[in-house]
Amino acid sequence: xxxxxxxxxxxxxxxxxxxxxxxxxxxxxxxxxxxxxxxxxxxxxxxxxxxxxxxxxxxxxxxxxxxxxxxxxxxxxxxxxxxxxxxxxxxxxxxxxxxxxxxxxxxxxxxx
Amino acid sequence: xxxxxxxxxxxxxxxxxxxxxxxxxxxxxxxxxxxxxxxxxxxxxxxxxxxxxxxxxxxxxxxxxxxxxxxxxxxxxxxxxxxxxxxxxxxxxxxxxxxxxxxxxxxxxxx
Numbered sequence: 001x002x003x004x005x006x007x008x009x010x011x012x013x014x015x016x017x018x019x020x021x022x023x024x025x026x027x028x029x030x031x032x033x034x035x036x037x038x039x040x041x042x043x044x045x046x047x048x049x050x051x052x053x054x055x056x057x058x059x060x061x062x063x064x065x066x067x068x069x070x071x072x073x074x075x076x077x078x079x080x081x082x083x084x085x086x087x088x089x090x091x092x093x094x095x096x097x098x099x100x101x102x103x104x105x106x107x108x109x110x111x112x
Numbered sequence: 113x114x115x116x117x118x119x120x121x122x123x124x125x126x127x128x129x130x131x132x133x134x135x136x137x138x139x140x141x142x143x144x145x146x147x148x149x150x151x152x153x154x155x156x157x158x159x160x161x162x163x164x165x166x167x168x169x170x171x172x173x174x175x176x177x178x179x180x181x182x183x184x185x186x187x188x189x190x191x192x193x194x195x196x197x198x199x200x201x202x203x204x205x206x207x208x209x210x211x212x213x214x215x216x217x218x219x220x221x222x223x
Contacts, residue, residue: 040217044214088154102154
């Protein structure tokens with residue numbers, strides 16, 4: 001079953017604007033990751049945030065995690081056309097089962 | 113450095129045919145995974161292998177078998193393909209339960 005749910009499902013903004021997408025999940029997690037998928041390609045890891053962290057930065061990316069609300073957000077600042085892609089959150093709930101549980105993704109379109 | 117390599121990239125099968133999707137990684141990772149991606153569904157885990165010689169079912173294992181041939185290779189077999197198995201299949205690898213590295217995918221159509 002899907003653990004994470006991204007919101008919005010689709011987002012279209014102008015180049016240079018900031019893009020924010022959200023992820024909600026259902027069970028306790030060890031960590032939460034964000035991945036990017038360009039059209040027709042595999043997923044590429046962007047950033048990982050542990051359950052005891054609240055915010056993390058990587059270049060133009062800022063991720064927050066609120067474990068009390070079981071939610072995370074990904075902010076992409078100063079967007080570029082090359083940021084056009086689908087973005088997925090993925091959670092590791094720990095326990096015996098391995099593998100990540102992915103949300104359905106947010107499709108981001110950056111208009112030039 | 114190739115990372116995770118999947119073959120073939122595209123495949124069309126008729127219902128009832130069998131095929132094996134190949135995956136190899138050159139990062140010396142212990143863990144390998146097979147996911148399927150369907151429109152509007154995100155990725156769902158089919159099978160995984162936490163180490164050479166071990167395999168375990170994921171969320172959607174029915175209709176599939178896997179083999180962890182060695183540390184590098186993890187194959188996914190469809191014994192009798194069904195139209196419901198039309199999907200994009202991704203292989204991934206990781207060291208432990210952290211960042212996963214994905215292949216480019218295999219686009220499979222079952223007619």
